[in-house]
Amino acid sequence: MKGFKLGLLSAALVMAGGSANLSAAMIKTPLYMNYADSGVNVEQRLKFAGKSKYKITVPLEKGTYKVQISDEGLQCGLRFGPAEESKLRFSKPHDLSNCAEERYYELKILFAGNYELILDNSDADKPTLQVSRKAQASTFKRKPPAVDCIAWDGQPVTVDVSSTFKNGQTVKDFYSGQTQKVANGKVTMQPDPASGGILLLEAADAKASEFSWDNASVYFIMTDRFNNGDTSNDYPLNRKADGKQEIGTFQGGDFSGITAKLDYIKDLGMNAIWVTPIVEQIHGFVGGGDKGSFPFYGYHGYWALDFTKIDPNLGSEEDFGRFVDEAHKRGIRVLVDVVVNHVGYPTMDDMQTFGINAMAPGAPVPEKWTDWQPDFDKGHNWHRYNNFIRWSSSEWVDNWWGPDWVRSGMAGYTAPGGDDITMNLAGLPDLLTESTKHVGLPPILKNKKDTKAVEREGYTVLDYLVEWHTNWVRDYGIDGFRADTVKHVEPEVWAKLKDAATDALAEWKSKNPEKAIDDKPFWMVGEVWHHGAYRDFYFDNGMDSLINFEYAGDSAALKGSQCLAQNEKMYASYAKDINSDPTFNLLTYISSHDTKLFYSNYEDLPLQAGAGTALLMMPGGVQLYYGDESGRPRGPQSDAFDSPTRSFMNWEQIAKEADRQALVKHWQTVGQFRDRHVAIGAGEHNKISDQPYAFSRTKGDDKVVVVFAGIKQ
Incomplete structure (x- = not known):
């Protein structure tokens, strides 16, 4: 597991809970097509087109659409639509509000096809949206860089197998099932069309190896x-x-x-x-x-x-x-x-379930804390709940894992170190595996009725x-x-x-x-x-x-x-x-x-x-x-x-x-x-040969030859 970028227990548990920066022309949050009848379509994401412009080509059938451009959370400041509901006409820029709420542009499509929408945020105070019809959808498939490789004409391949198989021995291509006897130290076989030009050669009477x-x-x-x-x-x-x-x-x-x-x-x-x-x-x-x-x-x-x-x-x-x-x-x-x-x-769910009473008085959370959701209209996000928790409360020492078990950035705990061993990886509570102290069960497990953990005398973490x-x-x-x-x-x-x-x-x-x-x-x-x-x-x-x-x-x-x-x-x-x-x-x-x-x-x-x-x-x-x-x-x-x-x-x-x-x-x-x-x-x-590329692998009586004919021309 590589560290998740959450940082919940480090940096004094500072969380990014603020609203979007509305003054910047560059928009770093992903933007998507948002339809009045079906909501945000995360498959239709706008791409950065340079100079604070963002564009997308979408296939649309004949009909009338009500559209906005927005982030997934529908945040004010990132929800682009008309100041007042109006029609979106082709090939001309239309003024946008970046806090359009439930106001949508009406887009009437007379001919099914691909349509390009461009959001221009060069002037963050006056963003615009323009739509035009594309003659043909742009379909680009990324190709891997070319590599040097042997060429193959698609014909049967002859390979020298004398270092692995004996003359007269029947050899089988495991991929295609074809067999042939070795003659003059060689076999000639046609790679299976589905194989990518390979032969997987074994003795026809080979037995499967024991697992290793x-x-x-x-x-x-x-x-x-x-x-x-x-x-x-x-x-x-x-x-x-x-x-x-x-x-x-x-x-x-x-x-x-x-x-x-x-x-x-x-x-x-x-x-x-x-x-x-x-x-x-x-x-x-x-x-x-x-x-x-x-x-x-x-x-x-x-x-x-x-x-x-x-x-x-x-x-x-x-x-x-x-x-x-x-x-x-x-x-x-x-x-x-x-x-x-x-x-x-x-x-929050574990806090409420196991009696960690560290929620701030008057915190805006529902009766069941885990039902909380951020107020997206105010620009909040899923980190926001951290603002409601008293991280310096002694409840964390008394009812969570406890300072005998983990190091963390919270009050009463050993602070994380700066090396690989003692750091809080991604802010995760670091178990004190190096400790020689004899400890009981951590408080959270003592309070967990269905745990199978049993307290042991003289046990370390x-x-x-x-x-x-x-x-x-x-x-x-x-x-x-x-x-x-x-x-x-x-x-x-x-x-x-x-x-x-x-x-x-x-x-x-x-x-x-x-x-x-x-x-x-x-x-x-x-x-x-x-x-x-x-x-x-x-x-x-x-x-x-x-x-x-x-x-x-x-x-x-x-x-x-x-x-x-x-x-x-x-x-x-x-x-x-x-x-x-x-x-x-x-x-x-x-x-x-x-x-x-x-x-x-x-x-x-x-x-x-x-x-x-x-x-x-x-x-x-x-x-x-x-x-x-x-x-x-x-x-x-x-x-x-x-x-x-x-x-x-x-x-x-x-x-x-x-x-x-x-x-x-x-x-x-x-x-x-x-x-x-x-x-x-x-x-x-x-290695047996360069063209075709062939090699053998041998361990005791187990022997194989693998052949790659090359890239088919």
């Missing part, structure tokens, strides 16, 4: 955004939809939904699933983004309130146990995301956290952890957690031999922000692998997706470094919840297929972020930069669109080939 974490294929799921398997748990704990873009609200995904899609995940060749944190989150919302443009709940799982309970939005403990058991039956391991660095922000996290392993047989914010916690903490989790999994397997998927020990992969492809001290402190930011972070993933041969240097170096050291591994990705979706760069399905080939041939472990395989589109833009990466899984597109189905099929085929052959992730890499 060195060849892990991990499917990463943000549980709330994947699949809704049980609508009865969509809005517990006073949580609700916002009725707008639902950027920061729970959207219904749950463990039952994942269980229903396990066969889909298995068909992708995935042998492990990583789910975002499962524990109970803060109940209420905070202001989302720098400008507080939406209510932000802990749907993602990184804002814990109770580490001993499953968050009810995700389902019950029975639902979770069923998910783990069904995954294991299919040969899929389960990794759970864990957070040891911090807990969640304070919210870290002792509690280790027990709480490893109890999930002991109870359900979780196979591993993905550790969040690793560099913000003392390294020895991770070693202690790993040792305890290893013991817990061994205990579970001894008690549940009929459920145990294998006899492998507990596995842990860590997120160290911007860590690349090198080994360091984290591997001596509990980590079996680290997430590799290098491949997705520069141009390598893009180049390799266009031309597989571009990955040769990285394939060779990764295979050498990773597979020559049994204590070193990486988990490489192209998309994540903290950075970007690879697909969103160019929205190009053939490029996305190439990305699948390039990633799945990577040495070490690989991570697919849900929807990589289907070209999942990004979600609505907001002032929280990472929110578009958390869109709901595009099941409807997959069901209806043949090209999406073909894309998924491609990822399935290459993913299954990887899963069959441990040599791909854990084997020795040798």
Whole structure:
């Protein structure tokens, strides 16, 4: 988890709650088309056109429309319409009021087509709006930069496989299913039309390899955004939809939904699933983004309130146990995301629920505090509620987490430091994992009737956290952890957690031999922000692998997706470094919840297929972020930069669109080939030829050859 830009507990909890700056000609808040009958259309956003002008081209059918230009919150100062209702005539500027309230321009369309509207705010005191008909809609699709690559004429490809397969041995292209005997050390085959010019060669009688974490294929799921398997748990704990873009609200995904899609995940060749944190989150919302443009709940799982309970939005403990058991039956391991660095922000709902009486007298809040909404007409936003709370009240010491448990910017607490370990990451309360003080339960859990947390004699903060996290392993047989914010916690903490989790999994397997998927020990992969492809001290402190930011972070993933041969240097170096050291591994990705979706760069399905080939041939472990395989589109833009990466899984597109189905099929085929052959992730890499580009991977008796014919001319 990269830090969310909220800053709620830092800088003396100063919040941006004021109205828009109306004097500036430059408008930084997104503006959209606003229709009297249907409201703000966030799909129709105006683009900056230079010199304080903003424009949009919209398709309109014949008819009469009542229109404004406004921000999503309909703030006075950003709601542009007529001073008095009037008609909007073509090709002439019309004066605007920036606080038009319910006054709209009437736009009469006689011919269906594309129409351009330009808002000119060069003079902020006299903004204007002009409309004109466009002869043809402007359709621009961004293209990736060209790369040097070998050319292919579309004909059958001959490749020398003598270093891998024997003369007379029957070789199979896993992609197309065609077979051929090796003659004079060579085979000649026609790449499948859907393959992008690749051959995936194995011995025709090859048996699938035994699972190894060195060849892990991990499917990463943000549980709330994947699949809704049980609508009865969509809005517990006073949580609700916002009725707008639902950027920061729970959207219904749950463990039952994942269980229903396990066969889909298995068909992708995935042998492990990583789910975002499962524990109970803060109940209420905070202001989302720098400008507080939406209510932000802990749907993602990184804002814990109770580490001993499953968050009810995700389902019950029975639902979770069923998910783990069904995954294991299919040969899929389960990794759970864990957070040891911090807990969640304070919210109005949690204050009221757990008796933190720090609301200012006379605060303009409803009887149920979590029902509060900002007054958008006054320019307020979702950060505004912070102005009603007495942050210096002793209630925060007595009834929240308490100064023995966290450091924060509030009175009575240890102030955050200036380094990675002691900082309040994104203003989040920092758990005192380094403390040697023996402590009881934090006040908020003492006041929580349904917690399973038990006060222990002689326990430190870290002792509690280790027990709480490893109890999930002991109870359900979780196979591993993905550790969040690793560099913000003392390294020895991770070693202690790993040792305890290893013991817990061994205990579970001894008690549940009929459920145990294998006899492998507990596995842990860590997120160290911007860590690349090198080994360091984290591997001596509990980590079996680290997430590799290098491949997705520069141009390598893009180049390799266009031309597989571009990955040769990285394939060779990764295979050498990773597979020559049994204590070193990486988990490489192209998309994540903290950075970007690879697909969103160019929205190009053939490029996305190439990305699948390039990633799945990577040495070490690989991570697919849900929807990589289907070209999942990004979600609505907001002032929280990472929110578009958390869109709901595009099941409807997959069901209806043949090209999406073909894309998924491609990822399935290459993913299954990887899963069959441990040599791909854990084997020795040798380049065979430049044209066609071909390489072998070998580990013991497991041998494959991968061929890329080139870009078809």
